[in-house]
């Protein structure tokens with residue numbers, strides 16, 4: 001690995017394998033189906049590892065990811081967790097549905113339902129769907145359990161759509177449980193069976209069992225973990241498989257080092273943390289600023305300081321966005337590069 005040119009996005013294979021196993025075992029122990037989200041890695045070989053560990057199917061965020069993973073034959077049960085709008089996308093969805101045992105979608109509004117229903121009816125088929133519920137995150141999702149029932153009923157009346165259940169992201173206590181409890185009550189009273197209740201999020205994995213309504217869980221980040229997951233208390237640095245190898249290219253002052261990677265590798269995603277990465281060899285160092293190709297590291301709190309030419313390993317803030325920045329990821333074991341994976345679904349944002 002020492003001759004790996006930098007910046008290079010590496011993943012520790014032993015940690016990846018352990019993360020896959022640990023999460024799968026936890027969910028299995030609680031009778032919750034595991035539906036990993038592949039947008040984190042975008043690499044079919046890793047999806048296959050997740051399926052081999054016992055996942056029920058995979059989750060994709062974009063149709064392009066479904067296309068890449070279907071072409072690679074990773075799973076025949078796929079959930080697409082994004083509102084699909086417009087004719088071009090409906091046609092791609094239906095073409096994919098013909099190749100898979102199950103391709104389910106989520107939506108949170110009638111406009112999407114109408115478009116999909118119409119496309120499915122014209123193709124003489126039915127698309128299974130979950131109603132997306134906003135249970136506290138403030139992103140997509142119907143706002144109340146009553147609205148979930150209303151949308152499900154409206155969509156069922158349209159034809160071409162088959163109601164399968166409810167979906168939320170991320171599980172948030174106590175809002176998610178309360179929302180789902182009330183929603184299931186309403187659906188029961190209305191005589192509408194809800195076979196699937198799909199929750200998600202890596203920080204929520206180890207508490208998923210506290211939401212008894214969940215039948216499945218979608219986590220993505222857990223396969224690599226990152227600074228945000230460590231900050232949430234769900235993982236330690238030892239659980240972080242993704243490390244960006246960077247070279248120190250300059251030390252303009254005693255307290256400042258410059259890395260050969262900036263926003264074009266790490267992205268500027270801060271989300272819940274301050275700073276842009278964690279240097280494993282220099283834990284007191286802070287990546288305080290990024291420009292496109294430069295990472296500015298504040299060493300003032302460090303006892304030891306890296307020299308020019310030294311290679312350091314940086315755990316990024318948010319591994320999912322880093323995956324989308326590079327052509328390949330290096331799988332490393334015992335200090336050696338064991339495999340190089342093209343990030344096959346990189347850039348698949350449609």
Ligand SMILES: Cc1ncc(COP(=O)(O)O)c(C=O)c1O
Nearest residue numbers: 081169200201202218219220221
């Ligand atoms: C809809 C949906 N489900 C599941 C996930 C997986 O969450 P995490 O990456 O925290 O595991 C995400 C992540 O963005 C998501 O948007």
